[in-house]
Amino acid sequence: MQNYHRPVLHFTPQKGWINDPNGLVYENGNYHLFAQHYPDDIQWGPMHWYHAVSKDLVHWQHLPIALAPDELGMIFSGSAVYDAENTSGFGSKEHPPIVAMYTSHGETEQQSLAWSVDFVHFHKYEGNPVIPNTALPDFRDPKILPNPQGGWTVVLAAGDRVVFYASQNLKDWEKTGEFYEGNHSAGVWECPDLFPLMIGGQEKWVLLVSMSAEHENHGSRTQYFLGQFDGKTFVCDQPFSKPEWIDQGYDNYAGVTFHNTQQRILMGWGMNWAYSSYIPADTYKGNMTLARKLALVETPMGGIRLAQTPIADGVFDSGTPCDGTLPGGLFRLHIKGSGVGTVTLSNSRGQELTLGVDEQNRLFTDRSRAGAVDFDEDFASDWYAKTLSPRWYEGDWEMDVIFDHTICELFMDEGTLAVTQLVFPDGGYDRVTASPNLQLTVYAPV
Ligand code: FRU
Numbered sequence: 001m002q003n004y005h006r007p008v009l010h011f012t013p014q015k016g017w018i019n020d021p022n023g024l025v026y027e028n029g030n031y032h033l034f035a036q037h038y039p040d041d042i043q044w045g046p047m048h049w050y051h052a053v054s055k056d057l058v059h060w061q062h063l064p065i066a067l068a069p070d071e072l073g074m075i076f077s078g079s080a081v082y083d084a085e086n087t088s089g090f091g092s093k094e095h096p097p098i099v100a101m102y103t104s105h106g107e108t109e110q111q112s113l114a115w116s117v118d119f120v121h122f123h124k125y126e127g128n129p130v131i132p133n134t135a136l137p138d139f140r141d142p143k144i145l146p147n148p149q150g151g152w153t154v155v156l157a158a159g160d161r162v163v164f165y166a167s168q169n170l171k172d173w174e175k176t177g178e179f180y181e182g183n184h185s186a187g188v189w190e191c192p193d194l195f196p197l198m199i200g201g202q203e204k205w206v207l208l209v210s211m212s213a214e215h216e217n218h219g220s221r222t223q224y225f226l227g228q229f230d231g232k233t234f235v236c237d238q239p240f241s242k243p244e245w246i247d248q249g250y251d252n253y254a255g256v257t258f259h260n261t262q263q264r265i266l267m268g269w270g271m272n273w274a275y276s277s278y279i280p281a282d283t284y285k286g287n288m289t290l291a292r293k294l295a296l297v298e299t300p301m302g303g304i305r306l307a308q309t310p311i312a313d314g315v316f317d318s319g320t321p322c323d324g325t326l327p328g329g330l331f332r333l334h335i336k337g338s339g340v341g342t343v344t345l346s347n348s349r350g351q352e353l354t355l356g357v358d359e360q361n362r363l364f365t366d367r368s369r370a371g372a373v374d375f376d377e378d379f380a381s382d383w384y385a386k387t388l389s390p391r392w393y394e395g396d397w398e399m400d401v402i403f404d405h406t407i408c409e410l411f412m413d414e415g416t417l418a419v420t421q422l423v424f425p426d427g428g429y430d431r432v433t434a435s436p437n438l439q440l441t442v443y444a445p446v
Contacts, residue, residue: 073106177233
């Protein structure tokens with residue numbers, strides 16, 4: 001089948017399949033992105049690590065595959081850190097290494113290391129695995145972070161929980177804790193991340209947990225917990241009564257953050273396991289979400305929430321009031337509204353994507369008529385085509401929409417509501433209609 005206009009702002013592989021972002025790390029002006037990758041087909045297969053590098057998180061240079069399967073198994077998801085002090089001894093003070101930890105997926109799942117000092121060629125550690133598995137069927141996706149007490153921590157997913165390990169040298173690890181309370185969602189836990197953010201002069205820790213594809217979750221989605229981390233284990237201090245998803249849409253999974261950046265930056269796989277095998281594609285399959293800056297905000301109705309701001313610096317012009325036309329494949333749309341309002345993006349084929357705010361102050365999107373939908377019954381079903389999310393704020397509203405050929409990212413309520421949805425129109429949306437009470441500004445690519 002045909003690739004429906006490859007996104008230009010969102011990261012895609014040159015060819016083959018990608019899923020989870022892995023090893024997100026910053027060093028000396030370069031953002032490194034690795035990804036779960038099968039080079040020989042556009043379906044999931046024996047996993048490698050794709051590698052690309054960027055100066056601005058918008059333009060990417062593709063690099064050779066960083067890691068390929070070996071006698072311990074496939075190279076499943078994991079993370080990387082810039083080991084500036086050379087605590088691992090893999091490099092030197094003059095040439096600090098990037099150290100990656102990934103899951104070796106063979107007869108069992110265990111954690112292994114690889115390192116590089118030129119940040120292109122990676123060497124597997126001869127002492128692998130560094131965290132062997134005892135008996136768990138699911139024991140994967142290690143995320144390394146600086147331990148607030150010194151040294152390093154790893155958080156990794158173990159079935160229905162996350163477990164924590166600590167180390168001084170990235171090679172010798174000791175278990176320090178587990179967290180599993182407050183899970184309201186079905187599915188195996190995957191791809192955790194743990195990081196601090198400041199709110200009101202205080203530090204709060206955010207634990208991200210991706211939940212494998214379950215119908216109850218609307219497929220694969222990522223939830224978060226807020227709490228404290230003492231260097232050993234995480235304790236939730238603001239329990240939610242239902243899963244608190246980082247994204248109200250259905251196409252943002254396995255998101256994790258960069259190591260070694262000033263601001264906390266998240267990137268996810270712009271896809272859902274529910275239909276990832278079936279979406280229209282020819283030479284490649286899979287894209288990332290935009291990189292997003294993370295913050296915590298105090299909301300008027302429900303305590304503290306995670307907020308996201310997309311990074312697309314230098315991509316769009318300074319904007320013009322909308323006259324009913326759109327640039328087609330790539331554009332940004334800012335919508336100001338009060339009360340109920342609907343916006344419909346459409347093309348000459350009569351395909352349309354609608355979004356807005358309804359009578360009950362809920363954000364909605366509907367992609368059921370947005371383009372190709374019949375490749376899979378899930379994609380077009382109400383369950384996956386329509387989103388409906390209570391807003392955190394009352395009254396006037398603003399919505400920021402970034403549309404890029406086959407992926408739409410929408411943010412409102414200070415970024416506490418994010419919706420990421422794939423769509424497959426046969427031609428770019430080049431026209432827009434809106435309720436008369438809405439003000440639209442269009443930003444074209446420069
Ligand atoms: C999440 C995941 C991970 C695993 C990887 C395999 O999407 O299932 O748990 O490491 O994908 O590709």
